[in-house]
Amino acid sequence: MSTVDEVKSAALNEAAEGQGHAAPAVDVETPLQRFLSEFFASWVATISFAVLVLIIAVALLAPLITPQNPYDLAQVDILDGKLPPFSDAYTGYTMWLGSDGAGRDLFSAILYGLRISLSVGVTSGFIALAIGMAIGLAAAYTGGRTEAIIMRVVDLQLSFPAALIALILIAMLGKGVDKIIFALVVVQWAYYARTVRGSALVERRKEYVEAATCLGFSHTRIIFRHILPNCLAPLIVVGTVQTASAIALEATLSFLGVGLPQTEPSLGVLIANGSEYMLSGKYWISVFPGLALLLTIVSINLGGDQLRDVLNPRLKR
Amino acid sequence: MSTPTLEVAGLQTHFFTRDGTLKAVDGVDFTLGPGEVLGLVGESGSGKSVTGFSIIGLVDPPGRIVGGSILYRGQELVGANEESLRGLRGNRIAMIFQDPMMTLNPVLRVDTQMIEAIQAHRRMSTKEARAKARDTLDMVGIPSPDERLRNYPHQLSGGMRQRVAIAIAFLNEPDLIIADEPTTALDVTIQAQIIHEAQNLCRRTGTAMIWITHDLAVVAGLADRIAVMYAGRIVEQGGTDDVIDRPLHPYTAGLLGSVPSANKRGVPLRQIPGMTPNLMKLPAGCAFRTRCAYGDGACATMPEVTQPLTDRACRCHHPLLPIPAAGAPA
Numbered sequence: 001m002s003t004v005d006e007v008k009s010a011a012l013n014e015a016a017e018g019q020g021h022a023a024p025a026v027d028v029e030t031p032l033q034r035f036l037s038e039f040f041a042s043w044v045a046t047i048s049f050a051v052l053v054l055i056i057a058v059a060l061l062a063p064l065i066t067p068q069n070p071y072d073l074a075q076v077d078i079l080d081g082k083l084p085p086f087s088d089a090y091t092g093y094t095m096w097l098g099s100d101g102a103g104r105d106l107f108s109a110i111l112y113g114l115r116i117s118l119s120v121g122v123t124s125g126f127i128a129l130a131i132g133m134a135i136g137l138a139a140a141y142t143g144g145r146t147e148a149i150i151m152r153v154v155d156l157q158l159s160f161p162a163a164l165i166a167l168i169l170i171a172m173l174g175k176g177v178d179k180i181i182f183a184l185v186v187v188q189w190a191y192y193a194r195t196v197r198g199s200a201l202v203e204r205r206k207e208y209v210e211a212a213t214c215l216g217f218s219h220t221r222i223i224f225r226h227i228l229p230n231c232l233a234p235l236i237v238v239g240t241v242q243t244a245s246a247i248a249l250e251a252t253l254s255f256l257g258v259g260l261p262q263t264e265p266s267l268g269v270l271i272a273n274g275s276e277y278m279l280s281g282k283y284w285i286s287v288f289p290g291l292a293l294l295l296t297i298v299s300i301n302l303g304g305d306q307l308r309d310v311l312n313p314r315l316k317r
Numbered sequence: 318m319s320t321p322t323l324e325v326a327g328l329q330t331h332f333f334t335r336d337g338t339l340k341a342v343d344g345v346d347f348t349l350g351p352g353e354v355l356g357l358v359g360e361s362g363s364g365k366s367v368t369g370f371s372i373i374g375l376v377d378p379p380g381r382i383v384g385g386s387i388l389y390r391g392q393e394l395v396g397a398n399e400e401s402l403r404g405l406r407g408n409r410i411a412m413i414f415q416d417p418m419m420t421l422n423p424v425l426r427v428d429t430q431m432i433e434a435i436q437a438h439r440r441m442s443t444k445e446a447r448a449k450a451r452d453t454l455d456m457v458g459i460p461s462p463d464e465r466l467r468n469y470p471h472q473l474s475g476g477m478r479q480r481v482a483i484a485i486a487f488l489n490e491p492d493l494i495i496a497d498e499p500t501t502a503l504d505v506t507i508q509a510q511i512i513h514e515a516q517n518l519c520r521r522t523g524t525a526m527i528w529i530t531h532d533l534a535v536v537a538g539l540a541d542r543i544a545v546m547y548a549g550r551i552v553e554q555g556g557t558d559d560v561i562d563r564p565l566h567p568y569t570a571g572l573l574g575s576v577p578s579a580n581k582r583g584v585p586l587r588q589i590p591g592m593t594p595n596l597m598k599l600p601a602g603c604a605f606r607t608r609c610a611y612g613d614g615a616c617a618t619m620p621e622v623t624q625p626l627t628d629r630a631c632r633c634h635h636p637l638l639p640i641p642a643a644g645a646p647a
Contacts, residue, residue, distance in 0.1 A: 030469075207419035214373060215407030215434050215485070225433070229424045 045306030048299040059114040066108035121247035124184035132192025140200035157190040233311035240304030322525040327385035343549035356536025359546035408438040411486035417479035421470035428466040476507035548604035555629040
């Protein structure tokens with residue numbers, strides 16, 4: 001390449017760079033687009049997100065893709081009981097993951113169990129988020145005695161182990177999906193309240209809030225339209241971690257036999273059902289539901305980690 | 318003259334802290350007509366910002382307006398209920414802040430924020446409001462306003478953001494704008510543009526403006542009148558040229574003397590000796606007397622506001638009537 005060409009190409013590059021510099025003004029990248037491109041920059045996050053989407057999809061589509069409805073007694077045959085993986089069922093199809101003591105196809109049971117585990121975890125997560133967010137915002141915005149009282153209640157709540165509070169509540173309320181969701185909400189709201197209060201405290205001291213006040217906006221408008229959107233990042237991160245731990249806690253309670261009833265078998269119930277066969281070498285009844293639970297929680301947590309990195313303002317360039 | 322836009326008389330704003338009462342503003346009087354620009358000058362802690370926040374009714378606890386009156390077009394603002402104050406804020410009285418990086422909400426687009434500011438005070442369709450926002454951006458000298466409307470604050474430069482903040486202040490065609498050091502965080506060249514723009518807008522729209530600053534050079538080219546604050550009081554007030562050319566109060570003279578200039582190159586800058594006094598324990602009498610070259614026994618009593626010259630107010634026992642050579646007293 002001749003010198004002239006080099007100079008030319010350098011000039012071209014410069015021109016291109018100049019355009020690139022001016023580009024944001026023309027082609028506006030919304031915060032959402034930037035967030036997405038940063039999130040999927042990590043392959044771990046991409047894989048875990050894909051796994052999570054797959055898990056949610058098979059859970060939602062369970063009735064369509066499972067060979068058997070494991071809780072329709074007409075479809076379950078006791079003669080198929082305790083079959084190892086890849087055995088053929090009495091009724092014809094292959095049981096990829098084997099069957100449990102009652103002759104249910106484990107693959108089907110796991111998908112149905114995922115539906116219940118996920119919906120309990122996500123529902124309780126959202127309710128706890130809504131409640132905790134409202135309480136935390138109220139505490140940060142009002143300040144003074146109200147804030148002190150609310151935050152001491154939060155501290156009190158957080159000083160007890162989650163499983164203990166949930167056990168006590170379940171013992172008082174009894175079994176059932178609604179009761180376990182209630183118990184999980186009670187256990188979780190304080191985390192959200194504390195998180196949102198922390199960032200709302202920072203945000204409300206910022207000048208744009210003062211500027212908004214100077215524009216004559218009402219308190220509700222300032223709280224929900226100006227402060228809340230700026231507190232969402234940490235809330236989303238805590239939300240993912242808390243949802244994962246809610247699923248785990250629900251499985252724990254169900255394994256202990258105080259969570260969901262046998263008629264609504266979550267993954268925890270399945271693991272509990274199989275535990276009695278563990279010592280007789282029939283590992284699959286417990287291990288496969290356990291793996292499904294592990295996969296769910298790990299993929300949520302890995303995604304949550306990446307969220308935390310992407311949304312952390314301290315790592316922003 | 319018609320009703321002044323703003324009449325502040327005997328304004329006192331005190332902060333009741335655990336360690337005692339801090340008299341941040343202690344007897345401030347001034348009057349502002351339509352289209353007039355008042356430069357409120359003082360060092361940090363002289364009470365100039367608190368004066369601004371008192372007018373808009375947003376003094377944070379433990380602060381409280383304890384005395385005096387603020388008449389906005391004849392309407393008393395001290396003790397007015399929150400609802401009517403909120404109706405004025407951003408509508409009739411707007412505010413511009415120091416740091417343009419901080420005053421725009423980072424997660425909302427410029428148009429969202431501007432349309433919201435309009436619709437908070439008047440019934441207007443979003444389409445009309447957007448057109449108005451666009452026109453206002455154009456008015457404050459923002460090139461290609463349609464594109465800027467779709468930007469997020471982080472995509473704009475500091476000067477651009479401050480222009481947007483100024484545009485938001487002018488959106489509802491207010492009668493009064495309080496600008497709290499709006500150019501302090503900007504480059505000098507941008508500063509000059511913004512000042513020029515603000516001046517133009519006030520002339521054109523008849524909006525009165527209070528420009529709070531510690532920089533005499535800024536107000537010299539901008540304000541019609543200057544009020545110099547020291548320790549919560551206005552110590553001198555008058556037309557800009559008069560105050561700058563012939564300061565009456567030794568403090569004003571001291572401030573002017575400490576402005577670096579080309580014809581004093583190599584000569585050590587004059588400083589005002591000492592520090593700004595602790596507002597918690599102000600000395601009795603004139604607060605400036607411990608730092609003042611003219612301080613004497615008479616200064617142990619608080620000087621009254623006098624008018625030693627026409628249209629010049631000064632709070633001093635020893636106003637510098639015989640005009641000293643440019644600069645401070647020796």
